[in-house]
Amino acid sequence: xxxxxxxxxxxxxxxxxxxxxxxxxxxxxxxxxxxxxxxxxxxxxxxxxxxxxxxxxxxxxxxxxxxxxxxxxxxxxxxxxxxxxxxxxxxxxxxxxxxxxxxxxxxxxxxxxxxxxxxxxxxxxxxxxxxxxxxxxxxxxxxxxxxxxxxxxxxxxxxxxxxxxxxxxxxxxxxxxxxxxxxxxxxxxxxxxxxxxxxxxxxxxxxxxxxxxxxxxxxxxxxxxxxxxxxxxxxxxxxxxxxxxxxxxxxxxxxxxxxxxxxxxxxxxxxxxxxxxxxxxxxxxxxxxxxxxxxxxxxxxxxxxxxxxxxxxxxxxxxxxxxxxxxxxxx
Numbered sequence: 001x002x003x004x005x006x007x008x009x010x011x012x013x014x015x016x017x018x019x020x021x022x023x024x025x026x027x028x029x030x031x032x033x034x035x036x037x038x039x040x041x042x043x044x045x046x047x048x049x050x051x052x053x054x055x056x057x058x059x060x061x062x063x064x065x066x067x068x069x070x071x072x073x074x075x076x077x078x079x080x081x082x083x084x085x086x087x088x089x090x091x092x093x094x095x096x097x098x099x100x101x102x103x104x105x106x107x108x109x110x111x112x113x114x115x116x117x118x119x120x121x122x123x124x125x126x127x128x129x130x131x132x133x134x135x136x137x138x139x140x141x142x143x144x145x146x147x148x149x150x151x152x153x154x155x156x157x158x159x160x161x162x163x164x165x166x167x168x169x170x171x172x173x174x175x176x177x178x179x180x181x182x183x184x185x186x187x188x189x190x191x192x193x194x195x196x197x198x199x200x201x202x203x204x205x206x207x208x209x210x211x212x213x214x215x216x217x218x219x220x221x222x223x224x225x226x227x228x229x230x231x232x233x234x235x236x237x238x239x240x241x242x243x244x245x246x247x248x249x250x251x252x253x254x255x256x257x258x259x260x261x262x263x264x265x266x267x268x269x270x271x272x273x274x275x276x277x278x279x280x281x282x283x284x285x286x287x288x289x290x291x292x293x294x295x296x297x298x299x300x301x302x303x304x305x306x307x308x309x310x311x312x313x314x315x316x317x318x319x320x321x322x323x324x325x326x327x328x329x330x331x
Contacts, residue, residue, distance in 0.1 A: 054099040055194075060092045067096065077101040083232070083315025087243045091202075091235045095194045100136040119147065124160040126301065126317045137164045158317075194318075195325045202236035203330075205249055205267055210330050212271040216279045220327060221296060222289055226274055227323035228316045229304040238267055250274050250308070257285035274307060 052071035064084065068075040078101050079085065090096070122133060130150065134141045145151060147165040156162065198206060206227055213223045230236050233251040240261075242251045248270045252258035259282060263269055272279045276288020289295055292306045301317035310316075 052098045052101065054097070056096045056098050058090050058092055058094040058096060062090065062092075064088075064090060064096075067098075068101075071098060072103055073098065073101045074103065083312035083318070085243060085311070087241075089235050089237070089239070091199065091237075093197050093199075094235070095196065119166060120164045122162045122164050124156050124158055124162060126158045126299075127314050128156065128158075130154075130156060130162075133162060133164070138167050139165055194321060196231075196319075196322045198236070198326060198329075203326075205230070205236045205238060206326050207330055208267045209249070209271050210327065212268050213275065216272065216275060216277070218275055218290070222275065223327055224320065224323045225289060225295075225300050225303045225316075226271065227326055228300050228319035229274065229308055231319040231322060232304070232310075232316050233308065238265060240265065252286075257282055276307075 050071055052073055056067060056071075058067075064078055065075045067073075068078045078096065078098065079088070081098070081101050082096050084090075120137075122137070124133070130144055131141050134144045143165045144162065145154075147163045150156075209226050209230060210223055213226060218226075227236075230249045233246075234242070234249050236249070238249055240247060245253050245255050247254070247261055248264045249267055250270055250273075252264045252270060252273060254261055254264065258264055258273055259269065263281070264273075269281050272281050272288075273286060274288050275290050276286065277290030280286065280288055280291075287307075289303060289307050292298075292303065295303045295306065298306070299317070300320045300323070301314055304316040305313040308316075
């Protein structure tokens, strides 16, 4: 039957053709007096989260946002706690601090945690204060003072073990004696003693840094500073992206005079630019570690920050133990 006739016949008999039937099924019928039944909305399925550990070792495929969601934490809080930015990269084997990160407002409630032990021990990190430690563990400053025989005049230092009392522990007057100072002959570590194992790519780039430093007369302390800086800035990878126009091992910027993109992506040249001095490939434009007065007596974090000028100046400290281990491995 011709299409026109079929359509006319269908219209006169009020029969819906297939296309019309589909349209009719998907469109409301304004002449109908019977309202269409409404289906109940399904309740959102809560996302189960795990209790956050103090530290987390990055696995293949992990992202900061994924790790944060897994433990019900705010992504921004995890980034800040680890001295990372939104463009920072993480890699398998890297250890992230989670203790102290704030919970995400969208996180589903977790199962009640088991009762805390009567006391626990916390190892002081660079930049820690008694008030900050107490706040992170949900106890009062006075209780921490009392548990450790400290007072408001006491000094704490990286590597020192602090006893954390259970929440609700009765407070007693803090002892007046200050904490013992670290031995002069054995400097206290400035970062957690967690060593990250190098991948093949990381090892190759670390070897370039070590050999380049040796060729221009830089000693072990300077090499450790460079390795820690590269680990924080690029995870020891010669990346072709970064914050704004940052590139390469040390995230140097063409717009700031560190060289052209191709020059910055040359790991030997980038290493020489980091060290500066008489081997500086950018004389008069940039300054490096060897140009910093007193760098040999600085901590690893302070010396790296003097060159890199990062928004997270203390972040380099957490790489010191790894950098020393890598140098010992590479020779």
